[in-house]
Amino acid sequence: LHRNNLGFSRPKIQSDDAPLATRLKKALEASPPPRYHNTVHHASIDVSYVAGLARLQLSEAETATFQKQLQEILGYVDQLREVDVSSVPDHPIDPNLPTNALRLDEIRPSLPHTEALQNAPKQANQLLSVPKIVE
Amino acid sequence: MNPATLTISALREKYTSGELQPVQVVEALLDRIAEKDGALGGYLDIQRESALAQARQARLDLPLGGVPIAIKDNINVRGEPCTCASQILAPFVSPYDATVIRRLREAGAILLGRTNMDEFAMGSSTENSSVKPTRNPWDPSRIPGGSSGGSAAVVAADLAIAALGSDTGGSIRQPAALCSCVGLKPTYGRVSRYGLVAFASSLDQIGPLTKTVRDSALLLNAIAGHDPMENTSRPVPVEDYTAGLDRPVRGLRIGVPKEYFVGGLDPEIETSVRRALDWFKSQGAEPIEVSLPHTSSAIAVYYIIATAEASANLARFDGVRYGRRTPEPTDILDLYRRSRAEGFGPEVKRRIILGTYVLSSGYYDAYYNRAQKVRQLIRRDFLNAFQSCDLLLTPTSPTPAFRAGEKTSDPLQMYLADIFTIAVNLAEVCAISIPCGFTASKLPIGLQLIGPHFGEARLLQAAHQYEQAHTWWKERPSL
Numbered sequence: 001l002h003r004n005n006l007g008f009s010r011p012k013i014q015s016d017d018a019p020l021a022t023r024l025k026k027a028l029e030a031s032p033p034p035r036y037h038n039t040v041h042h043a044s045i046d047v048s049y050v051a052g053l054a055r056l057q058l059s060e061a062e063t064a065t066f067q068k069q070l071q072e073i074l075g076y077v078d079q080l081r082e083v084d085v086s087s088v089p090d091h092p093i094d095p096n097l098p099t100n101a102l103r104l105d106e107i108r109p110s111l112p113h114t115e116a117l118q119n120a121p122k123q124a125n126q127l128l129s130v131p132k133i134v135e
Numbered sequence: 136m137n138p139a140t141l142t143i144s145a146l147r148e149k150y151t152s153g154e155l156q157p158v159q160v161v162e163a164l165l166d167r168i169a170e171k172d173g174a175l176g177g178y179l180d181i182q183r184e185s186a187l188a189q190a191r192q193a194r195l196d197l198p199l200g201g202v203p204i205a206i207k208d209n210i211n212v213r214g215e216p217c218t219c220a221s222q223i224l225a226p227f228v229s230p231y232d233a234t235v236i237r238r239l240r241e242a243g244a245i246l247l248g249r250t251n252m253d254e255f256a257m258g259s260s261t262e263n264s265s266v267k268p269t270r271n272p273w274d275p276s277r278i279p280g281g282s283s284g285g286s287a288a289v290v291a292a293d294l295a296i297a298a299l300g301s302d303t304g305g306s307i308r309q310p311a312a313l314c315s316c317v318g319l320k321p322t323y324g325r326v327s328r329y330g331l332v333a334f335a336s337s338l339d340q341i342g343p344l345t346k347t348v349r350d351s352a353l354l355l356n357a358i359a360g361h362d363p364m365e366n367t368s369r370p371v372p373v374e375d376y377t378a379g380l381d382r383p384v385r386g387l388r389i390g391v392p393k394e395y396f397v398g399g400l401d402p403e404i405e406t407s408v409r410r411a412l413d414w415f416k417s418q419g420a421e422p423i424e425v426s427l428p429h430t431s432s433a434i435a436v437y438y439i440i441a442t443a444e445a446s447a448n449l450a451r452f453d454g455v456r457y458g459r460r461t462p463e464p465t466d467i468l469d470l471y472r473r474s475r476a477e478g479f480g481p482e483v484k485r486r487i488i489l490g491t492y493v494l495s496s497g498y499y500d501a502y503y504n505r506a507q508k509v510r511q512l513i514r515r516d517f518l519n520a521f522q523s524c525d526l527l528l529t530p531t532s533p534t535p536a537f538r539a540g541e542k543t544s545d546p547l548q549m550y551l552a553d554i555f556t557i558a559v560n561l562a563e564v565c566a567i568s569i570p571c572g573f574t575a576s577k578l579p580i581g582l583q584l585i586g587p588h589f590g591e592a593r594l595l596q597a598a599h600q601y602e603q604a605h606t607w608w609k610e611r612p613s614l
Contacts, residue, residue: 057472119457
């Protein structure tokens with residue numbers, strides 16, 4: 001058992017888990033995740049489509065301005081294609097960042113209900129109010 | 136002597152001797168703000184009654200007892216507005232204190248008011264504030280830098296004793312350089328960001344803007360340290376950052392990255408920075424040429440990683456839980472789209488769209504994952520450089536303060552202004568900007584010293600030694 005710094009333990013993967021792990025590994029190898037490294041050249045951005053993904057309504061004038069400016073910025077950041085990154089692993093893990101810090105799942109003091117809701121633009125019955133979502 | 140012009144250490148001495156009382160200092164600051172800040176535009180909000188009440192109850196036995204501090208408007212102070220200079224947060228009142236605010240209160244500080252900034256800390260000139268621009272106290276036709284432009288301007292103009300800012304790509308150091316004050320970006324993980332409105336979570340750090348390096352150390356003493364509420368704050372012991380300030384710099388190995396002294400650097404800035412290097416040499420420090428080969432990629436990496444993280448962080452502003460909500464939405468999507476359209480300014484929208492794009496299906500590997508890899512190369516550059524030297528010496532900004540409006544229509548030009556500060560955030564190391572001279576037209580010039588991870592003590596020591604051997608820090612703008 002590993003013991004973390006909060007004093008409770010988590011089980012190590014037991015040897016009888018191995019068949020599952022092996023099955024997973026095989027399944028992943030059989031269908032590798034899609035890779036896009038060499039599929040995007042001379043990238044172009046469709047600002048109105050991306051604004052939709054970002055839940056932002058843009059005016060026609062904004063769309064036209066951003067289209068031009070973002071195309072230029074993307075042209076600039078395209079220089080990263082020229083950098084040799086072969087010495088860096090595929091999904092680099094930042095060594096300066098902590099791993100998950102676990103704590104006991106205990107009830108602790110938190111923001112009172114009324115204060116948590118004090119900034120809500122619309123509320124009803126001590127709940128956040130939104131337009132009807134389901135018919 | 137106007138108490139508003141004092142440093143933290145000078146103020147504390149006058150408290151100890153009984154020469155001054157906190158209420159006198161707060162009143163002097165409030166008077167000066169009332170007189171000067173209309174033209175400067177450094178503050179968004181002054182909590183007059185609260186500041187006076189805190190002054191009356193100040194405990195002078197505490198390390199920052201009775202010291203008034205201005206706070207950047209993206210740090211939560213319970214019961215006060217926290218708008219990030221954005222219309223989307225115009226009605227917001229903080230229900231809690233950020234950890235740095237709790238620590239400042241515990242150290243006895245007085246919270247004076249909230250300072251202007253680029254909206255959501257996105258910008259290098261404070262022109263992206265949705266409320267008003269802040270002027271450079273040395274030349275009101277010029278920008279104060281950004282995004283902590285309000286904090287830098289009020290410290291330089293003696294409208295605050297000291298201030299807190301936040302630095303994601305240079306937002307403390309660049310305005311400090313352009314306004315002639317001291318700006319420290321601590322190591323990533325040194326100061327808790329709990330209660331800082333998140334912009335780019337893998338880069339953001341809170342830090343002090345002060346009149347002297349000693350004041351910077353005093354504020355860092357108060358705000359540094361691990362916080363169980365903030366998983367990226369590190370349990371590295373907090374030193375007394377004032378303890379080693381008086382040690383000489385003899386034997387210090389100072390790295391000069393050759394990539395930072397190339398075309399585009401203003402000649403007057405280059406001259407001042409090289410003179411600073413000569414001073415360190417004259418004191419027995421050893422200059423060493425080093426290379427940070429991936430410097431030219433830093434801005435591109437930053438504008439992918441920072442916008443990606445911003446697009447995720449700013450998804451929370453949806454018109455439902457807090458902030459502005461569009462009137463009479465037709466359905467939930469309309470509520471999101473219009474609340475965000477009405478609440479965010481152009482630079483924030485631009486970055487949300489860019490960040491959404493680089494994270495979207497089909498582009499993630501080409502942009503975001505590649506940027507993460509190049510970030511690791513930038514980080515390695517710094518680790519390699521610190522094998523052969525203790526600190527790096529560079530300019531803070533390639534140019535002095537530019538004219539208001541000069542770069543607002545060309546976002547890429549604005550981004551390039553951060554060339555010397557951005558890599559520090561990507562590598563998560565610490566850096567400080569201190570005054571090192573003026574141009575012929577009396578615009579401030581900043582010197583940047585960069586230290587390794589958790590190397591704040593030596594960074595502050597070298598900065599203090601340079602500062603005290605010169606008089607730049609004593610010069611004040613005429614307002």
